[in-house]
Amino acid sequence: MIHNFDTNKWESEYWHPAVTTDAVVFGFDGENLNILLVERGIEPYKGTWALPGGFITESDESAECAVYRELHEETNVEGIYLEELQTFSKIGRDPRERVITIAFFALVVKDNYEIKAGDDAKNAQWFLVDELPPLAFDHNEIISIAIERLRQRIHFEPIGFHLLAKEFTMPQLQNIYIAILNPPLNDSRVRDRRNFPKKMLKLGYIKETGKKVTGNPYRSPKLYTFDEEAYKTAKQNGVKLEF
Amino acid sequence: MIHNFDTNKWESEYWHPAVTTDAVVFGFDGENLNILLVERGIEPYKGTWALPGGFITESDESAECAVYRELHEETNVEGIYLEELQTFSKIGRDPRERVITIAFFALVVKDNYEIKAGDDAKNAQWFLVDELPPLAFDHNEIISIAIERLRQRIHFEPIGFHLLAKEFTMPQLQNIYIAILNPPLNDSRVRDRRNFPKKMLKLGYIKETGKKVTGNPYRSPKLYTFDEEAYKTAKQNGVKLEF
DNA sequence: CCAAAAGTGTTTCCGATACACCCATGA
DNA sequence: TCATGGGTGTATCGGAAACACTTTTGG
8 A cells, every 4th residue: 555645745646536526316297307508519418408517616715615616607597405425436437537426416396497508518497207318327327326316315304305496295295205206106105186185184283384386277275384493393202293 | 736638539638536445343242332443644633533544545446445455554454345435525524635535434343353453554443433532624514514425324224234334233233323323312213122122023024043152141032134135125125124 | 030132922002094076277 | 068187184094103021131
């Protein structure tokens, strides 16, 4: 093993890899789950769809900052809830050089953003999770892991609310669970219109607004909101909040 | 900071950070949960306890390889189950330069290894999770996150078996759940000697060996093993395996 | 025979599941 | 009035939780 430090005793001389960040941005439209992709405008994989992201370009930029910056530059999306997914460091995952990628995943309300391609991205748009195009690098693997993480997470944390507007209907919330968990058609726990709201309301952190949606050619659903205070209190008290 | 670019057009010109790996190794002794630490033999934090780990020193070394290598060099532990925890990239977490650390966590049978300090480690030993010494860098934070991850994971995956010898007793397995979940004393689900085995055996992937421990000055407990086949089958069939 | 720890069975109760009909709205 | 989708209550069943005494073993 190498132990050479240079004259600056704090500066290591070990090999330094390139580090990038990528974001798996999930957007929900009330019905289906989408992922935000960009079409690469530069080599390698020019013209192929890929996750938004890019190099950490400055020594004083954190990974979080880098991924926010790239996301804004490439897709015009900003100010979202981001969480680290995993780091990908296999040899050969980038044809240019050894690249280590810190992947994040994000949850947004799809219609809150006007997607605009920019920077290295020739194009940017939403794709249904079930209808993704061929992807650059190992981005398929990253997305699989992100979906898996989402599936686990939704059992323990109310992540659904990041995917919905402040006020939402029970069927919308239910559609999130169906889209993420993809349960069998006869799973009455998730798919039954009577059991689902009961279970959700029992968690104690969803409250009615008293309002209803208008303008539908059918019975108008009630609007609910996420009661963040109630959620925090319940969490602190160790109340089980599992779905 | 080092910025050496070559003429290869694939070589990016972005800034490259230093990347290290650290391992949070949990060892179980049948009673309590321990963490493996090393006493640093070099600056910075010379003489302070820290997680085993170190720089990715070669461009063809994956993060997994690096952490295995460092762990072996510094503590003589090898061939263990390792899983990525999280990547730590905050500015200023290392006084030398900007360092990004990929942290892993591992689960081992404590008594299977003879801990021997080596390489940059002046010393290496187990500490009870509740009695950790002051730690170098942000290793306290890394350990907190590792414990949290462990706590979540044990609900869904039979990670306990990595912490036990092939044959183990029910009270040992129960002690793992108690050590990791640290439930209130009146939590009869985890702490009751009648309910716990019932629940475990119902999962279907633990089988009796027919053997018993010998040499105790009291009733000898039965020995069980983890039935990996049964576990895989159950998992594929979507049987719920939650604790 | 004593101390220490392990093994075992039953009752109760709550919460999850299963299930079907009526309501609201706009066209 | 029709089509579409949303809202609501109840009965049953199963699994979780609560609970205490007996057995084994070595000293």
